[in-house]
Amino acid sequence: MKKMSVIAFLLLMVAPLAANGVVIPPHPVEPGIGGFKMNYHNVDITLDNGIARVKIEEEFENVSSHRLEAVYLFPIPSSAVISDFVMKVGDQVFKGEVLPADEARKIYQEIVAKLKDPALLEYVGSQLIRLSVFPFEPGEKRQFHIEYTQPLEISSNAYTMIYPLKIDSFLTAPIGRVSIRIKTTDEIAEVFSPTHTLKEVQVSGVSGREYIFQAVDFVPSSDVAMVFTASTEEIPSSVATFWDEKAGEGYFLLTLIPRLKEERIIPKDVVFVLDISGSMYGEKIEQAKKALEQVLQMLRSDDRFAIVTFDDGIYDLTGGLLSASEKGVWIEKVRRIQADGMTNIYGALQTSIDMFSRGDEGRFKVLLFLTDGAPTSGITETGRIVSDATNEARARNVHLFSFGVGTGVVAELLDRLVQENAGRVSYIVEGENIESKVTELYRSIETPALENVVISMEGIETAKVLPTGPHSLFSGYALRLSGLFFEEGDLKVTVEGTRGGERHTYEYYFQIDKIAGNEFVSRIWAQKRIALLANIYRYDSSLSEKAREEVAQEIIALSKKFNIINEFTSFLIAPERHLSYNAVVDRGGLGVAPQTTGSVMAAKSVAEMEMDQFVEGGTSDYRFVGSIGFYLKDEVWIEDNPEVEKLVPVKVKAFSQAYFDLFNVDDWLKEVLSLGEKVKFIYKGTLFETGDTGIENEKELEEFLK
Template structure:
């Protein structure tokens, strides 16, 4: 039996980071016997700002870093920045007493030797991440205690599309190289092209994407008080008119492949927005009193102001009684909108909460029509009037939804019944958004409406001709809206060309789009895809249990196996970490099977983030290296597929055997960079790096790595 591994990780640690092939610029200090602690921890990286401009495939990267000496002794050393392959330094600025310092670019062989010498001196395996094609190096003169040294660097590189997708990578991983967390990390990428920009996607970091013009896009990642520990990767594509489709694949050597389909509408609306029907259902029960009621009124006013004359709308307010603020579904004329806004502004909080009747009223107003139809449901509480049983409410509302309208629920605060709202949205083809105390309801609702106000395609379906695919997530495709994109993950077998057929509806018209793709037999770049796919599958399985479509006994073993293999936090896995300095008392809200309160909202948000995961988030005890997952167990970084008591080839850390192994198999450098104790598979053998074992790589030892 494989040793059952799980995780004590923060809930945001849904997906682990990539272990990079390079790392951002650091200062490697000259070792001094009078300064305690690891040399690479003698300085604090105060901030790390990166500004990238990509024009027609030429990427110019500007790096701005500040290093501070928080110790009691002067520190000097060498600033090293590993350059991406083919990159050229354009500018470097470091001021010492008002004078710039000159640096130089090292050839690959010399860079490698210097890195290995640093490794032997500092005894820090993280330096192995630096072994690359070349590097920039400059001497850093003594930094006195309390002094800060600022360094600016600029380099340029040419990006080449693969399968229509451009891939930009910035080395951002100073986790081991700063005495304290960075005050701020910021990466901003501006893409400019002669053609419209299509998909913009980061599998590694949560980015905000803005589009000021069809031929440009801006992606922004910002974090504070953090130790970044993975490279920043951004994919983008160029498209023509209409809906664009981009395709990524990753194929491990010994299993089926993984793929990602990105579907992006045009950067600008190619047709006028479709007329739509919309019913706002607003909770005005007593618990909405105060700021929540004010925000609800403001959000409703925002939405009403943005209706077009071709739209139809209705407004329902409820406590224990149902109040129609419009006479059913009415046209969005200026007079009707103004009248509804006056009614909304007069709403006050009172009474109990009759969710059942309020939603039935909304569904009664919405009759089948050749236009998108939505219910926006806003509540902060539990059903306390009328029918209050979750299954009954969901069954009745879904049955009354004869128009197949999409229901989008907004849960405000911690008193909501998350199971009820999630089921209502799930059964009525919508989504749920939770706004916790301190967040702006008005901002959440208005931002959401801005997206759905202009659907590009509804009732999407996708099929693959010429390729064998399985395990597609999300199982039910959402509508495609302008300003957003759809990410679909799946598995594939075999290889070769295939055709993806995307169908949808635009009003009364059926739309059929076809795209040619290639399922390659050896795709290695998008190594984050396996864990992104696994997170979405786990989220789907958890929802099946929550919604009682499958039993826990049926799905729990599958979830545990996936979670163990791919290093993902679930209600059924707990990861025992016994290293004292890493001990953490994290609580996993996923494990709290309650529908209400902070824990219930946290669990609902966590499951949703798994099911919709698009960016690999940070984890303290999980690392991904080239598609292989490593877990930190008992002070050892251990590959997730390792089974306890499996025989290993034991090699002493930093011994001659260690470096001989690295020379013979340079691809294991990022794995060895995990730490001084690592267990991983090499060929047909398992290797254990640590304190005990062989110190010389004899022919007998080398023979074990064949295959």
């Protein structure tokens, strides 16, 4: 068996798994060798006041006769906050600590060089945990324990939740045992799953209900969808608090649910902006057209619409806003749209936003953006795209909604656009049935409750309330606010906003108490705070270098305090750092760490992972790193560039110090080296080739990087 690249699996890009945790080799294993088996998958879900606490325990076994490298992947909801990570090997339990990312990577590389037993957990997206494990010995069993907290979506008088369970054929056998146990309080009348059969079980002496799904030799075919129906007709607004006695401060989580009666339908102006660039070719453009067609069909008689398409050019197809009565003709025209060219997102947003009037005509203004979100033409800087589009949209009171289509979505861009412009986003991968997602997103557009929302608090002192806005409220959806408080007492929250040009005011009253048992509340606030700081660090061009460093230090300090992983820090499990302890791990293995982890990525999603990395029978022989293509020839990944044949390569030996240094130069090189052990690519005019031979010393490499 050929030696696998350590760094290749460290930054491995995989399909957008809708899966429970899964261990996979970084490259296809040779036939007959075998691979990994999941012996059991146990899940405890506890629901309390609209917050789900999830504990997972999984055991994997190397059923091959060879030492294998492995990547453990675990997708989580984007709203979840990870609170612990544990790996158990035999009788030893190893816990992670938070380190600056550079330090964690350096230690990891040193241990790999010694063939010890490290595990590095890095966030590669807000919806994916990745853990690299090496070596994984023949017959060895390893248990992984993860806990996360997730505020659930609210719809009418029910909470909804998706637990990721589906596995995409990376195991060599079915899961030995699966157990999913759901515990609720008296606030829940019933738990229903349209995808799995849940059995209600009676537990004496415990309030609420328990439901369980169990199976043996199980091959998951879908995620677990759950609907929690409330005991009351409507789910009330609520508050959860946590008091940190040592710090002398508390944290609150407000859930505000507007109950505005639909006395009249607000007419809408909807501008559809459809990406028709070459990256959208094939199934992605077909999905985008279906979404556009479906929303066109849902327009009401008083609505107006316009359609803009873009590649490297911008095309105003309708010539401005049209009456909804003309939608039938345009549905047929949409079906004939084809994809080709580059991606000028900046120009498309500027042109489409300019189609809205600046006056308040009592109409709800919506820009519906359908794209794979990868700008390659015109202005491509994410910060500039978001900033300029936001300035124009706010001047016209435009709400931006987005569908991210396909597995190459740059979700960081789309998420920031909707966050800054009081909208919502939904992601659709190839092959997915988009009807339900389109309907759900459009329901937000159909029932705007309040625009231009201003929130004020009085009664007790509060601080650092997040998110900062702008806010819009939608009927049936909750707005969650998190912040700090310093004393008990009554809190009055006033929510003011407009609907159809009319002003509305709502008042909410909450009792804020010093409660010691809700640590997750502080975790949710810390995640939001770090995400805010990370966006400032990345995109505020007015920051001085000193100010940027101060922002980075606050992020790292919060990360260490709350055990949060992000691009500034990483979880590292390494026996050489004496992080092991002998302990009896309870089901879930999470009784020790009091703090949390969370995503600071401005929401780079699982959908960014390239789907063609793993396909049946092997890997794809053509991939993109950014906008640069690579093809596989004689086990070497070669940049698709005619200059490759003209240049003399600088050879770098894989796994040498020079190789590690090259890997750490920038993010593009990380992705290039993740293609495999042998790669030929051009960087700053120099052709590099990694493989079995070449320079090993970092000083030799330096002269080629100048």
